[in-house]
Amino acid sequence: MTDPAAEHDRARDEELVGERAALLPEEETAGGSVDAERQAEEILADSLRRTDDPEGTQQTSVQGPTGDRD
Numbered sequence: 001m002t003d004p005a006a007e008h009d010r011a012r013d014e015e016l017v018g019e020r021a022a023l024l025p026e027e028e029t030a031g032g033s034v035d036a037e038r039q040a041e042e043i044l045a046d047s048l049r050r051t052d053d054p055e056g057t058q059q060t061s062v063q064g065p066t067g068d069r070d
Contacts, residue, residue, distance in 0.1 A: 017037060018040075024039060
């Protein structure tokens, strides 16, 4: 028997990857991606890391405000 919450999370992750991958054809005209699904998975994984640890990722991110960094 599978955990309903885990199954829901897996289904949602697959849905998010599919949605993100669907946007990649637009991005491919600007340089492209060989594997849109894999790129979407990486983008979403990075987003989840930033969501789970916003303060930590602010310290290491190359994006965002630069006034606090040395």
